[in-house]
Amino acid sequence: MIYFLSDAHLGSRVIADPEGHVDRLSRLLRQMGTDATHIFLLGDIFDFWYEYLFEPHRWLHADGTWHMPRSKQLYLPLMQTLRTLTDGGVEVHFFIGNHDIWTFGDLARNTGIRVHRQPEAFTLDGKRIFMAHGDGIVPSDFMQRLPTELQVKIRRFMRLRAFFHHPVPQFLFRLLPPALGDAFGYEWARRSRLKEIRRPCPYKGEKNEELVQWAKEHPEYDYCVFGHRHIRLDLELGNNRRVLILGDFFQQFTYAVLHNGQLQICQHTL
Ligand SMILES: [Mn+2]
Secondary structure, three states: OEEEEOOOOEOOOOOOOHHHHHHHHHHHHHHHOOOOOEEEEOOOOEOOOEOOOOOOOOOEOOOOOEOOOHHHHHHHHHHHHHHHHHHOOOEEEEEOOOOOOEOOOHHHHHHOOEEEOOOEEEEEOOEEEEEEOOOOOOOHHHHHHOOHHHHHHHHHHHHHHHHHHOHHHHHHHHOOOHHHHHHHHHHHHHHHHHHHHHOOOOOOOOOOOHHHHHHHOOOOOOEEEEOOOOOEEEEEEEOOEEEEEEOOOOOOOEEEEEEOOEEEEEEOOO
């Protein structure tokens, strides 16, 4: 079995019980581990994640004990879960989202997961599958069809995205004391969560949803799987091709399973 999950936004300051949220995801991942060959985490697993220069980089010690940096203490059960999965031979792939861009090796080294900073295509169960978090994917002809005000909004997002991905500001931010960087980062993330809760952006329809448009323009893939939008979508594109948007593991608690070439979205219940 192959699993896909995105947008848990762990650690979000709008969540009443952040420990319970981390536990819920950790428990599901351990359950997946009983029959999984691969697990794909498609971005925004953390509401904010930054690996600072002046904090410990080695979390798992030779004697098997864990010493998380104080800024990441909350995530210890998840780190242990990921380590158990990868030690047990499960391939865990972690795509950065737009909230957890800033892993510089610590996460991969301590847990054994593979970090992807770019979209990636895999052949699994005989299907050609394209995966990405979904931010920054805007087909150019699609852009031109949009009203000017929406174009301006997207351009602003892309500029901020380029800044967040740039090594110079990244290095400077890494120099901050973790408590200061986190205070800033979690507050930025909290505001974007609140904005989304107050003004959700529902499915825009086949013609206006950029990820759907992108999938349509790429017939070389059987399936395209995305996160980011926090909507649950499973759309047929003809010729057995499909595009999935995973929902989230924050309010909807959805994820997807691929088994014998069949892909479907599931709902996690407590
Ligand atoms: Mn996102």
